[in-house]
Amino acid sequence: MAHHHFESPQTGLLKSARKNNSPSILAEIAAHAEVQFNGDKPWDIQVNDDRFYRRVLTQGSLGFGESYMDKMWDCRALDVLFTRLLSADVEKKLGGWVKVRLVSEIIRQNLFNLQSRARAYQVGEKHYDAGNDIFEAMLDPTMSYSCGYWANADNLADAQLAKLDLVCRKLALQPGETVFEIGCGWGGFARYAAENYGVEVYGVTISKEQQKLAQQRCIGLPVTIDLKDYREVNGHFDKIVSIGMFEHVGPKNYSDYFDTASRLLSKDGLFLLHTIGSYETVFKVDAWIDRYIFPNGKLPSVKELGKVLDHRFVLEDWHNFGPDYDVTLLHWWQQFDQAWPTLAPHYDERFYRMWKYYLHACAGFFRSKKGQLWQLVLSKRGRPGVYRSVR
Known part of the structure; x- marks a missing residue:
């Protein structure tokens, strides 16, 4: 099993996690892509609902996409935002937080034949x-x-x-x-x-x-x-x-x-x-x-x-x-x-x-x-x- 998908989050993140401070954990991860929350750049994420942070931290990319569908956040230049997040491998940095879900996904997708004839x-x-x-x-x-x-x-x-x-x-x-x-x-x-x-x-x-x-x-x-x-x-x-x-x-x-x-x-x-x-x-x-x-x-x-x-x-x-x-x-x-x-x-x-x-x-x-x-x-x-x- 590929353990390289789970980079352990930086120690600074662990400290803030103890305080259960979702926004600062995510802000630190997003900073790798030079993306800010409620910043003034076209690719910055404008947060409309504070539940967004916890949702992304617990559900990873699924939570990120669903919270967008639910209007919890907006962005003027979505394509640029994704280019930055993907270029900076942000999802791997997030992986440490969403580890349990990822492990079950990897097992599901590798153990079972999801594209069988049936x-x-x-x-x-x-x-x-x-x-x-x-x-x-x-x-x-x-x-x-x-x-x-x-x-x-x-x-x-x-x-x-x-x-x-x-x-x-x-x-x-x-x-x-x-x-x-x-x-x-x-x-x-x-x-x-x-x-x-x-x-x-x-x-x-x-x-x-x-x-x-x-x-x-x-x-x-x-x-x-x-x-x-x-x-x-x-x-x-x-x-x-x-x-x-x-x-x-x-x-x-x-x-x-x-x-x-x-x-x-x-x-x-x-x-x-x-x-x-x-x-x-x-x-x-x-x-x-x-x-x-x-x-x-x-x-x-x-x-x-x-x-x-x-x-x-x-x-x-x-x-x-x-x-x-x-x-x-x-x-x-x-x-x-x-x-x-x-x-x-x-x-x-x-x-x-x-x-x-x-x-x-x-x-x-x-x-x-x-x-x-x-x-x-x-x-x-x-x-x-x-x-x-x-x-």
Whole structure:
């Protein structure tokens, strides 16, 4: 078990803890990130309710997020606040105080298979079925709920089209080829690849709402969208793609996932994996994200991916454009915020604050470089010739 997550709080903190002085303990921890309570900087935390301190000290990130949803605090520049907190590893300093909860989380997430087949549909029901109206308002016209590619783009629509085209070019798609998409979302890639590269796409999703909309969006194209767990698929495909789904697979199922891809991929085919990655191997998931946004999710590290790819696939290319996710998330926030007056009748203010917190926390995660965005191109050992990387 990773004990390095529990840095013992400094002795100064222990003394103030004896007096049970939650605000000064937290102030001392926040100071590492040059964040103040009720300060005048845009990233400072404005406390509206003094119960906030105790809640964060006893519940860690879960208490921090929930207390924001409950209006116990505000911040003018949430993305900057999170960048500072994450860059200073504040959650590790807080870890000493929230130790008991963390230990139980680590045990829960490492002992049990949170992404077993029986539980595979939970994230679909919890997050992606939140309501197509939110995603239609927030996302670009292709409905891409993953990182855009901003190298030559200056708006969200162009960045997402550039990402889809980048994926097609990396896969070297040819007319008439068959493509299996693991986790097809609302059909953005399937539609783009079928229309622009003349391929036949078979996609699977675990969200009924996604399946329905994806099918509508791909009418008249050689695209099939099934409500199915990827492990139940049979057949052979020229190419395989998975965009922003691997985060839900879980370490207990990594070997299963790649074995399935290997079984379905033709011997000279290519497999593109697009996933968020963590710069360090972590044994716990953020408790707030787990409860409110992505139940049972877990980000892979370089080490974890390397271990499972060993003897399974040849790594042809590994591309990181993590900072592009920061830009993507802030564009999603702008569009969600602009659309809120039309969404408000169907959702409450607590949902609005939850979504605001989620998008800004994630932006800070990528800006602090704790989070990366990786595209891996994988092949079987039998594939002839040199793979020429595409950017």
